[in-house]
Amino acid sequence: MKKMRYGLFFGDSITYGEYDGVFGGWVDILKRYALQQFHEGKDELILFNLGIGGETTEGLIKRIPHELSARNAADGNIVFIAYGANDLAAKEGEKLVKPEQFKSNILTAIQHAKQFSQDIYLVSILPFSSKLDGVVSATGKMRKSNDVLLYNQILQDIAIDNALTYVDFYTALLEDKEILLSGDGVHPNEKGYGMMAEIVIPIIEKYL
Template identity: 75%
Template sequence: MKKMMYGLFFGDSITYGEYDGVFGGWVDILKRYALQKYNEGKSNELILFNLGIDGETTEGLVKRIPNEMAARNSAEGNIVFMGYGANDLAVKEDIQMVNPENFKTNILKAVQEVKKYSNDIYLVSILPFSSNVDGVVVASGKLRTNDEVLIYNQILKDIAVENSLRYIDFHSAFLQDKEILLSKDGVHPNEKGYGMMAEIAIPIIEKYL
């Protein structure tokens, strides 16, 4: 018997797919892939929900995740992805949006909520920033540094190990070629970057198809 499972992708504008006018971002590429496999009649039905919100931090995640999980809960199984940190670590007017301690607390709260519905939880790494925006105040008034990215990604890695979750390391994949894979704003991937993220993530969703 084939199953119908849900895949829920929580995150910010990088989950949403901003700056990708061709494919719509990595989650939308995965959506089309899962649908194609189902239409070929070879797989379970895996319905993917892109729940990325532009500018969101883990503060927003904690507020909305109970309702989002309750509204989209497949009795046959759920897979949950969380991609946060690029906004949390940003400094605006000398104040960090969400400091490392609170970031950790928020991710753990979200994980506890998700565990009511699923044990298939993936924490998504923060991407590196382009050298032209590393440590620079951009038009939005936010300042981000690659040093902070390492700190926040380590928090995500530690949470994954300590709670038997999975960690998707997009950061390492981008590091060497980030200037080619990031858009002009230096924060979001371009079409190439989102395509690479999807390539890395396809084998993950394949396990559920």
């Protein structure tokens, strides 16, 4: 009897796959991969892209209990939590979500996820283009590279403390970030999203 699990991917526009008109982003690549594997005889893993553009962890903790209870597979769920790129952004000098609150929100989300899943993955924040470092963008947000390191360290520490897997996209994309990011300098292009999917494929293989 084949198993059927759900994979729930929570995040912002980078999870949603914005600016990738070729593949639809890393989660959509994984979705197609899992479906192909199912057709080839593997267990079924249905992936839900729950990314919302512009969302911070403040939005996550409001919706995660409802999203989890609405999608709960009998054979188990895997949960990916990918936040921080908006949280660390500053508007008019104030971070949208300060580091301490970011940590608290991520821990709250994990507690909700643990009620539905034993397999929870924390995803790093991506590097952004050097041309944006400390510059106010068209959307009025300012990001600093040092803050990416700070917020990623919070995620790494939480992963260690809670025995969760930390998915390090940051290190993978850092060296070639200027050619893996789209024109806005924040979202990956199709090459960047493709690389992200390649990193996660070995993780989802375990559930197929």
